[in-house]
Amino acid sequence: MISTLKSFKISGDNVRELRFLLHGPVGAGKSSIINTIKSIFEEHQYINCLTASDLTGESFTTKYEKYNVGNVPFTFYDVMGLEKGQSKGVHTNDVINALKGHISKDYTFKPLDPIDEANVFYIPNPTLNDQIHCLVSVIPADKISMMDDKILQKMKEIRAAASTLGIPQVVFMTRVDKVCEMTEKDITKLYQSRKIKEKCSNRLGVTMNCIFPVKNYSEETKANEKLNCLMLEALTQIVHSANDFVKKYSNQLKKE
Template identity: 70%
Template sequence: MVLVEIDEWRVWRTIEWQSDPMIRHVKSFEISSEGVEELRFLLHGPVGAGKSSIINTIKTVFEGHHYINCLTASALTGDSFTTKFEKFTIGQFAFYDVMGLEQGEYRGVHLDDIVSAVKGHVPEDYIFKPNAAIDKYNTQYINEPTLNDQIHCLVSVIPADKIAMIDDDVIEKMKKIRKAASDIGVPQVLFMTRVDQVCTMTQRDITKIYQSRKIKEKMMECSNRVGVPLNCIFPVKNYSEENKPNEKLNCLMLEAFTQIVHAANDYVKKNSKKEKKIEVVSC
């Protein structure tokens, strides 16, 4: 793979490294549509990318103590603990975890299941079947999903230290999911995890993340492989070895979280107007 040439590095994202104002902003956030009860986010990516760990980290940030109820995939076995369409609520925000994507047609979550979930056809706690995607003939299938049933922002998750090792088949599945989401206008971002594993400067001080040439190179590699624009890629670090709250880690995750909240809200605002127009026409 040929990476795009990177000129002299400059800081292009600025974070105020204080979590309290950021938490207050998100907690006081008002959804722009009265008919939408919560903003819904779906995380997808290869097994072991850190999808479940992201949910654990965000819950930890908001609850002020370590949250480990969302089981994570084993880095050694490559097995996904997530077998169903599970919901994790944080205030007025809902995160949905899915099985990891794997190489092969009948391994890992079926890409059609993720597309159906984004469109709102998959009910909460639905158990995934890698060899049989949910369809309209399934009794659990939601035939006429409302804006409340749909996903409002799709979050791709890729580990920074394993980008080059992700199988092309898995990358192709991610691209197809992104294409399906784009076709219905769902906003998309990419969370790049395990940044501390590719940059010693970032490992020592997470506030240096947007000054790291290595992190920028990994972001470019993500962009080139998956097709996500650089300004939609957010390098993050999950709680892993830490046993105490880490203010800098919290701020980095909160910055990414705030961006997807606004993206999801913009989508809800736009599509709630469409629903109202349809209701008026029907009357």
């Protein structure tokens, strides 16, 4: 899988990289997913992307961060975590503007003051290359039942905007090894676990084939092939979804 991804060619004119935006509640594992993917492609444990602490419940991500992955044409964007209420966490309008390509990297999120056209980081006329090509919702498997309804509503608003824009969207379900004893002992039994499947509930509003259970590097200090394969399977799916989006809209631009 990794060799196929390393030689992947984008099916869209003037699109240099496929862009993925990760969003979700604080502590869901957005930054850890980026760490894990970079560790796989760069062949060493990547720990430069700070992650939220379960103890503080606060997001380390305060800026619109861009992360390239090795020599492959994939770029991941990380945003501030979603929180209940309007005074904390990323504003939904900021995430939606990021989807449209209106926000450049290093923009600082302000929960009560989303970006507008007067902001120096605002891109007024984004190209297809500026836009996000796939939205990845990140949700911790062991906390789905405890997630606040207000956070879920924010995620639904963002996903609805992505649907309007035609942007493909998937769910990466993290912390799957924390859900049941079977997967904790052997991550390869993930798809056999009934408890994991039960987590794909109607609360998410996402069909089963769009939900990808993954495990991030956390305590591991050496490469884990089982973990890598799980992440690479999910990555392969979103790469093809993003590429289909780019191909479709690139062809439409040619006709205009």
